[in-house]
Amino acid sequence: MALVALLSIALLAGLGFGSVGISPGTTLRLLAWKLGLAERPAGVPASTVVILFDLRLPRVLLAALVGAALATAGTLFQALFRNPMADPAIIGVSSGAAMGAILVILSGAGAAFGGLAVSAAAFAGALATAFLVYRLARLGPAVHVGTLLLSGIAVAAVISAAISMVMAFSGQEIRSIYFWLLGGFGSRGWAALGAAVPFVAIGSGVALAMTGDLNLTSLGEERAGQLGLEVERFKRIMLATGALLTAAAVSVSGLIGFVGLMTPHILRLATGADHRRLLPSAIVGGAAFLVLADLAARTLVPPEEIPVGAVTALLGGPFFLFLLRRERRSPGAGA
């Protein structure tokens, strides 16, 4: 509940602040009017309406959507790998998605970032990476977590190198690809939102339906099997779901780190580890977090815009270190 309130406030703030300020009251009245609940409020300039509905609203909603997707993917990967440090970026899935997206953009098949073709290519890249890492890590009858993380790091490094090489040969496109890679929601518009919504909806729906099984995996694969989980099949479904969510996020907003890592980690302190509570919280909390991060990115040093990925890293890094220190000092506390 507190998280929903936080998200509402974040959304209103995200809509209100900027080069042109819009008060929460005006925002709410304009929203009510658009939804057909009220008359068009008097005395509101047409430019405000354009800014709100064509610029701010899609941007804020996109930030919320991407935040929810990344936080969900992070929660899935952490549960699956029984490691609170797991994250779409760490196991290489984000890089894979980026690679897929860039290849489509450079080939000219995708007209712009956020198009359906780009999303599909990002999904293909993320999925391919997830399963490549899974295959590499699969030495015996089961995948071991340590091997999986190491494979992920190695694959991510190779893909990052490949992305750099592709960019070096990309000529005109290099600047736009570079800024896209940094991560951001500027001028993506309603089209990007429309491209990402179905993927995120499917991905989070699947994840929410399997929260009980996610709990089992945290006891270890063997124990989960003893408690009735078809572990190998479940891992494949979760890998695919995580890849889908990551791809949806990456294809519309580039590489934004720390959301998938931090959100579940912080929320676990409040809700406990049970995914039946943690996952819904992570969806709402991740959305709120990224809306606020985006707000900070575009208002802190006007008129310049900081890449939102830099903001999340700036916020996330120190906070994460703080958590780590606190956990070290009193083992088990804060759980």
Added chain:
Amino acid sequence: MPEPEPGPGLVLEGVSAGYGARQVLREVSVRASPGEITGLIGANGSGKTTLIRVASRGLRPERGVVRVAGWDPYDLSARRAARLVAVVPQDVLATFPFSVLETVLMGRAPYLSPWGAGRPEDWSRVRSAMSMVGVSHLGDRAVSELSGGERQRVILAQALAQDAPVLLLDEPTTHLDIRHVVRILTLVRGLARREGTAVLAIFHDLNLASVYCDRIYALKEGRVVARGAPASVISSATLQQVFGVRADVLPGAAAGRPAVVFASVPQEGSLEPGAMRVHVIGGAGRGAELIRALMERGLEVSTGVLHATDTDAAVAERLNLIRITVPPFSQIDAGSAAECIGIIRKASALIVCDAPFGPGNVENLRIAIHSAREGVPTILLQQVPIEERDFTGGEATDAWRRLASGSAVTPGVEATLDAVEAIRSRGARRSG
């Protein structure tokens, strides 16, 4: 779905299993019947945990038959198998701070939907499992904060919540203090008796296995080397074979079940290679103290001829010594005497204890005289004069005196040990 075959409980028949090229179980057949606790004992790496894994659908065997409550678990979904067989592992990872209540509810997973909402009957099952193992008061605590013993009880509650007719315990008491060990094992036995649960449990503590098991299987290098009631499996000979250690087994000492003591017996490793062997002629318990003292010095001991029910014979059996026995109250027959002389001939020393001698065992003194003449260094342990323990009307006294004239006579165990030491160093000088 195939029809369940007759024979509930757990049945493994001719099971061979392993990991890749490494074969761990070879042709193992084990049965755990409903209402009983079946124990598994064996050294590390003998295949006990692998057997549990095979039985719980965790490792498909290369050959052989596995039946859980009549079903082949490998023909069932993981979910259906988990309703038939529950496992209590040695320990469980607690990566994330799940509460005790949430953790025990996971035991209901085979009955729940994938999002895992508990119905009222699930919660009541969870609560009763928690109170059975005594963790009700821990409900909201995070499992990651608990002590090893508390966590083990929580995992047991989780397995009990599964309501499975077959329960597999992989060393369920490793982290527990003795109060909880007794409580948990009594609980498990009650569960078996009341609900007809078939329990298969790995035991490291042989005394617990002896007291709580109805049947015991001993595994060595992936094979079953002994099986049966505790009284037959928990024996010095079997433990020597299975673990390669000498154990002092007291038959019937644990309320009718065998009890095992290790500390008093020197182990295989403490025997120097080619350690010298001393033969002890005792009787009526006069040899027991000396036998133990000799073994603690790292010497090998043989004994005889003894009557089978004699205290010294019981000690020799418990310590698994080379021994020659004859039926109770019988006279020592010529065959046993000759056999005994053969054994003494290869010993480095002979010690005759101050046992009472009667018609039944006076033959032992003749054996000793014969052996002394053959040149075996002989020591007489005399704390009680021969006249007070001669029940042959003089024959034993004569024989004892003849023996004493050519042997060392010592007044106590310590002096006897010194005399043995002297013989040993003479022998070492001679061979060196």
